[in-house]
Amino acid sequence: MATAEALAKERPASPEEAAALLKALGEQDRTVRVRGGGTKLDWGGTGDVVAVELETGGLDAMVEHNVGDFTAILQAGVPLAKAQAAFQAEGQMFALDPPLAGDATIGGVVATADSGPLRHRYGGVRDLVVGITVALSDGTLAKAGGKVIKNVAGYDLGKLFAGSLGTLGLITQVAVRLHPYPDTTATVTGGTDDPDKLGAAARTLAALPLEADCLDAGWERGSGALLVRFGGTAAPHQAEGSVARLRDAGLEDVQVVADDDELWMRQRVHQRSTAVLKVSGRAGDVAAACRAAETAGGRLVGRAALGLFWIALDGEEIPERITAVRDALAPRACVLLDAPTVVRAAVDPWGATPDPGALAVMARGKERFDPARIFRPGAFVGGI
Numbered sequence: 001m002a003t004a005e006a007l008a009k010e011r012p013a014s015p016e017e018a019a020a021l022l023k024a025l026g027e028q029d030r031t032v033r034v035r036g037g038g039t040k041l042d043w044g045g046t047g048d049v050v051a052v053e054l055e056t057g058g059l060d061a062m063v064e065h066n067v068g069d070f071t072a073i074l075q076a077g078v079p080l081a082k083a084q085a086a087f088q089a090e091g092q093m094f095a096l097d098p099p100l101a102g103d104a105t106i107g108g109v110v111a112t113a114d115s116g117p118l119r120h121r122y123g124g125v126r127d128l129v130v131g132i133t134v135a136l137s138d139g140t141l142a143k144a145g146g147k148v149i150k151n152v153a154g155y156d157l158g159k160l161f162a163g164s165l166g167t168l169g170l171i172t173q174v175a176v177r178l179h180p181y182p183d184t185t186a187t188v189t190g191g192t193d194d195p196d197k198l199g200a201a202a203r204t205l206a207a208l209p210l211e212a213d214c215l216d217a218g219w220e221r222g223s224g225a226l227l228v229r230f231g232g233t234a235a236p237h238q239a240e241g242s243v244a245r246l247r248d249a250g251l252e253d254v255q256v257v258a259d260d261d262e263l264w265m266r267q268r269v270h271q272r273s274t275a276v277l278k279v280s281g282r283a284g285d286v287a288a289a290c291r292a293a294e295t296a297g298g299r300l301v302g303r304a305a306l307g308l309f310w311i312a313l314d315g316e317e318i319p320e321r322i323t324a325v326r327d328a329l330a331p332r333a334c335v336l337l338d339a340p341t342v343v344r345a346a347v348d349p350w351g352a353t354p355d356p357g358a359l360a361v362m363a364r365g366k367e368r369f370d371p372a373r374i375f376r377p378g379a380f381v382g383g384i
Contacts, residue, residue, distance in 0.1 A: 007033070007053040015059065015075075015133060015141055015172035022170065023139025025052060026372030032137075033376055034166040036077060036108030039100045043112055043337050044165040045349050047379030056107050059172055062086060070178040071130065076107025076171045093181040095122035099268040107171040113163035116268045117214035117229065120303055122179060129158040131175030134168075137372035145175060160365065167380045168369040182213070182231030186239035187260040190251025191225040195294075198224040199287030201249035206283055206305035210242060216267050217304040219290040226251060226304060227267065229260060270301045273312030275339045277325055281332040282307040292328040296321040310337075319346040326351050350381040359384075 012018035025032060031050040035041060056077035063073040067090050074083055080094070081102045087093050097116035098109055108114075110132075113125045122128065131145030134157060144157035161171055192198050202217055205228065214229035226246065230238040239256045246254045257263055279289055279302070286302070289309040293300035298321070302309030311334075313321050318339070326334045336349040353359065359382045366373070366384045378384070 008051060009053055009055060011055045011058045013058040015135060018054070018059070018170055018172055019135040019139050019141045021054070022135050022137050022374070026137040026139070026374050029372070029374070031374045031377055032170075034107070034111070034170055036105030036111075037079065037100075037103035039103050040108060040112045040114065040337070042339075042344070043349075044167070044376070044379040045381070045383070046344055048377045050376065054170065056105060056170075059107075063173065065090070067092065071175060072178060073131070073173060073175045074106045075173050076105060076110075078106045080104045080106055080109055087178055088181050091181050092178045094176055095128060095179045096125065097264075097268060099271045106174060106176075110158075110162055110171055110174055111164060111166050116271070117216050117264055117303070119308070120215045120305055121213045125162040126159045128177050129162065129174050130177055132158040132161060132171060133173040134161060134369075135170040135172050137169065137370050137374045141172070142169075160369075165376065165380060167376045167384065168366065169375060180232075182235065184233055184235045185213070185229060185231045185260055186235040187214075187227055187229040187257045187263055188239045188242045188246060188254065189225055189227045189257060189263075190246035190249070190254040191223060192251055193223050195219070195224065195287040195290040197250045198226065198290060199284065201226055201246070201251050202286045202304035203284060204249045205245065208245065210245075211238070214264065215303070215305050216264075217286050217290075217300070217302050217309075218267065218270070219293055219300040222294065224290055227263065229264065267301050270299060270312060271310040272338055273299070273314055275313045275318045275322065275343055276337045277311045277313070277322060277334045278337050279309040279311060279325075279329060279332055279334050280307065281309070281329065285309070285329075285332065288329060292325045295328065296325050298325070318343050322347050353382055 012021055030052055032052050032054050033050045034054050036056050059075040059077040061075045065072045095118045097118045098114035110125050115124045133143045135141055212228045213231040216227045218225045243254050283305050285307050286304055293311045298311045298313045300309055300311050334351050363384050
């Protein structure tokens with residue numbers, strides 16, 4: 001991929017201007033990379049060299065905040081932190097808490113399907129976006145969904161574009177559902193140096209009616225922990241009431257942390273590193289994922305009840321260690337997110353190629369939404 005210095009820059013000020021620009025670029029066969037906050041620009045494959053960097057900073061309006069309906073409409077370039085501050089002032093939140101939220105934009109978070117510990121209770125991007133507007137390479141402004149939570153109008157483009165990594169079109173605006181902001185939080189933690197105990201405890205706690213906001217696992221240097229966070233006025237009582245459950249599950253050093261923001265910030269920050277593999281498996285994979293991270297000399301954080309893990313690798317021989325993790329966890333998907341250019345040149349960011357049928361469906365989607373093939377061509381799985 002071309003360096004940022006070699007790219008032409010475009011910054012449309014409205015969705016209509018963006019659509020007209022994309023039509024012109026498509027007719028000129030000039031390829032495009034969309035840039036929001038720049039925190040995840042290289043996720044996916046390297047793809048073909050692109051000619052234009054389309055910045056979303058001009059699409060930065062908070063169009064609506066419907067406090068009574070717990071919904072909002074935001075343009076793609078709105079910084080996530082700015083939106084969260086506005087929602088919090090009204091006692092609400094957009095229940096996505098990915099790392100580096102200070103720089104990340106709404107459009108970038110949706111395009112990468114990024115998320116954090118709150119995913120345990122509230123779901124991911126696909127669960128929280130109720131409407132979307134996208135600009136396509138033929139100049140079309142396509143809309144789907146609406147601005148109410150119970151909405152079945154039109155095709156569900158929000159789910160399609162979530163995780164598309166900017167390879168289908170430009171997200172210009174989204175409608176999102178909101179939730180009450182918890183003024184009080186409390187976390188109960190417990191640890192062990194046995195991956196099997198950690199995995200068994202995670203399965204036990206995931207099956208209980210805890211009403212927790214977050215249920216995370218962590219593993220580093222031969223030691224692991226489970227963290228269970230509660231939100232709302234009853235949070236301290238719920239955390240105290242869960243101490244015996246963690247002990248009964250075989251965990252040690254069980255304690256309640258009332259001032260827990262730093263604890264969860266660390267969980268989010270640990271999703272990013274020099275090189276990071278995102279593992280998509282099952283809730284029962286905690287022990288296997290911890291062992292794979294330990295053997296490769298890495299660090300793990302993850303959503304213990306959802307089978308999602310991030311394994312961070314620093315230091316030397318990263319390509320070989322990535323291969324070791326993938327071999328240990330096969331056939332689970334292990335997608336490379338963060339990585340230096342030299343690592344991306346040495347390993348396939350996607351790992352195993354999907355079966356031919358699934359790949360054909362995805363290729364047809366690319367052809368339908370990006371007929372000019374200008375959005376990061378070749379950067380999606382299978383060279384799509």
